[in-house]
Structure formats: structure tokens, C-alpha cells
Amino acid sequence: MQFLLAVEGAVAQGLLWSILALGSYLTFRLLNFTDMTVDGSFTTGACVTAVCIANGIPPALALLVSLVAGSFAGAITGFLHNKLEIPEVLAGILTQISLYSINLRIMGRANQQLLQYDTIFKQLKNLLAGIGLELSSDRVAILIGLVFVTIVIVVLYWFFGTEIGSIIRATGNNEAMVRALGQNTQNTKFIALIIANSCIALAGSLVGMYQGAADVGMGAGAIVIGLASIVIGEVILRRVIAFGSKMVAVVIGSIIYRIIVALVLQLGLSTNDLKLITAIIVALALFLPNAVSKHNAKKARELAARENSDA
């Protein structure tokens, strides 16, 4: 029973964090751009939401404001990379570091509690209770997570099917070709970074409201969690190729990651060990497919050798 409850919490967290993973998927996989902005823009999302809510702005509006704040974070990385010609990894790290100070400025302190305020989670919970449907906080979070994940996937699916979206996907494949087809690759990268970091800040906003607090340190390691979700999804759903299914795979990866974490915590490890465990999961998930294909290649060679000696 204890564990089932933990799984519910894990699914809720997995869904909310999967929006961050989807944002990372856009830059890391579609655009082929190693965007290190993530840790900063995620925190920005949570901080902006916390400040908005603490100042009486409706939670739904706070979500939107956070999303716009995240788009600025992406724009800064894009500017540093495109206009100042700073290498992509460093451009992201610079934005991430500066966001630490900016987030502190936004909140005016390192931590903002939200327990005494309304969030969309509390609002929905009360709304449902009003019509006689008493749900646990985790189940409400699962509902909200499902709604937002669906919206994000549908919007991204639509956008990356449009002319602009298609040329962004092509940029991740072959920049020289995109320029030869008359498109400024600086613009395509800029747009992708903005969209990705908007998603990531949206995730930060949701996670902050769910946890009932925003903290300037809450984004540390978020990028690795996003990567963990992506690679777990890819390992488990290895055969999917369509863009929509790949996004669903990322979401499933995010949920599985959270279930693994819940399991590990049940086994008695502390939350302080999580970063190490996450790194190990990513390393394993990246190593396993290679190991499997090497193993298969070896099998194929052995088979060929046997057939040769038989002949």
C-alpha cells in the first residue's frame, strides 16, 4: 500500500517533469543542440510563478507569465550563440549561471513557500470536491499532468509539422542544406531554443506549484533528469520513429525514471543520493543499446564463421 502510494506520486512527478524532458528533447534530439540553459530556465519558471502567486496573480496566469519568462531564457542563449558566436554549450552555461542571480532577484530571497496560497492543483482539488469527487493530491496532479502533457504534445506535433517546424527539424539534420534552401539557420535555432525553454519553464512552474514552494536551487541537475527521461524512453521504445510516438516515449521515460527513484528511496537510500543514481541511470541507458548491438554483431560474426567452416 505504502509503495502503491509512492507509485502514484511518482507518476504525478513523472508527468509534470516530462514537460521539461520534452523541451530538452527538442534541443538535444531534434535540433541537435546541447542546451545547458535547462537548470536555469526550469527554476525561473518556478520562481516567477511563486512571485506571481504570492502577489495575488491567479495561478493560471502565473503559468503563462512563467512560460514567457522561459522563452526569454532561451532567447538569451540563442543570442549568445548566434550573435556573439559563443559555442552552444558555453552559451547555455552562461545563461544558466546568470539565471541563478536573476532568479534570486525575481524572488528577493532563496525560497518562497506557496502552501498558504491557491495553486491550480488546490483549485482543481477544491473544484472536484465541490462536485463530490474527493481525490488525493497526487491524483489531482496526475490529472493536471495529463492535461498539460497532452496540450504540449499536440501543440508541438502541430508546430513541427508546419513549414517553420519542418525547417527547424532539418536544421538539426543538415545546416548546410537549410541555408542552401534559403533559410537563416540562426533564426531556426533561435525559435527552437525559445520553444524548448518555454516548455521547461512551464514544467518548473507546475512542479513549483505541486511542491508548494520554489527554491533557487531546485533546478540543479534538471538537465540530467531530462536526459534520463529521453534515453529511458528511447531504450524502452526503441522501434518508434514517428515524432508523436517519440514524444510519448519521452513522457513514458520520465514516469519510469520517477518510479525507479521511488523504488530506490524505498530501498532506504536518501534523496541526497539521487543525483548519483540519476547519473548512473543515464550512463546505463546510454551504454545498454551500444552493448546490445555489439553483442548482436558478435553473434552475427560467430554465425558467419560457423557457416563458413561448415561449407
Added chain:
Amino acid sequence: MLKIENLTKTFDPGTVNEKKVINRLNLQISAGDFITVIGGNGAGKSTMLNLICGVYPADGGKIILAGNEIQDMPEYKRAKDFGRVFQDPLMGTAANMQLAENLALAFRRGKRRGLSWGILEEERELYRKRLATFGLGLEDRLNDKIGLLSGGQRQAVTLLMATLKTPKLLLLDEHTAALDPNTAEIVLNLTDQIISEQNLTALMVTHNMQAAIDHGNRLIMMDKGNIIYDVRGPEKQKLKVEDLLRLFQELSVGGSVSDSMLG
């Protein structure tokens, strides 16, 4: 149609690697010209093509396309007028995208891209028809990822991409060099077919002397960043490979006929 005046390009100026690759080059291309370009390795053929479409800026000189100076325009702005096929079959296409998607990207070359759908249903029909004329069976593979196609098939697709929206000038840089002789022949014939059907103006770099003689209406030979020989019409048709080799020996600086001439 296209006029190049005193074009100059030096790579890595001011360093030990300084190399003057294009040296006050002049060339006038008339509408409808199909020019084959030959010359030894490092003669500056690819650099000339890259300067025309703006992959990197020229150091000096003018490039005038249909009356407009374009030498200072960024590559992506010039792209609406140029169709390009590269030597490397991987360079012209997006491997992870479908064949139809690649064509749709090219169909919108130089056009402002908006939020309308990236590929329309009626386009597929057009692509299917155009691919069918190639006789390579590609019309049945519209939904396949380009990465699954062979090098020759990819070059054929790139050729269609370069000409789907009629370019003012088609630039082909050894686009059959990476293919086996049979496939190279097929792609070369396709090239002829497309150029004559659409009445295109084209520059085709090749190391295959016979192909340079057999195709097009004009031939130029490059050496050390300049054009050392320019021939057209019946005089070109009469040329033999031996003539070209002899001419190269006579005209090139240093004058040793190289294997590089033959690729």
C-alpha cells in the same frame, strides 16, 4: 545572366597557411548556358561555386546576377536563385526526414516559411510524378527516411530538390563523383534531362573529361584560381580527351599534366 568580375578569395590571410584560391577571376554566363568545369585538384572550382552562392564571402570583385550585385548578400538570401547539388550525397538532404518532407522543404526554397502545414496533399502527387520520370522506383518511397536510400538515389533526389523550384542557375559540384560508374551515368542523364526540360542555366564541375565534352554547350578549364580555357559550340563538340590534356599542359602554370586532372 550571371557576370563575375575580378573575383578574389584568399583563405587564412596573414597566416602561414595563406592561400590565394581565386585570383581576379572573370566569367560571363548567358541564359541557357550549360557549362562544364574541369581543372586539377585545388584549382578553385568548388571555391568558385561556393563564392557564387555565398557559402563564404569573396574578398574582392563582383558577382552580378540578372543585373543585381549579390556578392555581399548572405547565403540564405541568395538561395532563392540557386539550385545546388554537392559531391557528398549526404550533404544535400536531411537524413532523418522523409523523402516527401525533403522535397517539400526544397519546394519552398527562398520562400518565407510560415505556419501553414509543411507538406500539402497535392504536393505528394507532384513529387510522385516527378520521381516517376526518373525511372528509379523512388515514387514508391515518398514516406521513407532519406537515410535509407543509396548514395545514387540520394543524389537523384537532391537533383530534383535543386530544380523543383526553377533556379536561375544550377550549380553541380562533382555530383556524380561518389557514385559507381553505372549510377553516375544514370544521374548524369537525369541531369541532362532536367536541364533541357526546364531550359536551365547550369555549371557542372567534373573530373570526367569525356563527360565534360559530352554534356553541355560550353566548357571551361580552371587552374590556380583562374579560367585558362573557355570553349563553346561546335568547337567544343569536336574536342577529344587527348586535346584537353594537351591544352592543360600548354596552358596551366607549371604545366605538368597531372593525374589530378583525371580525378
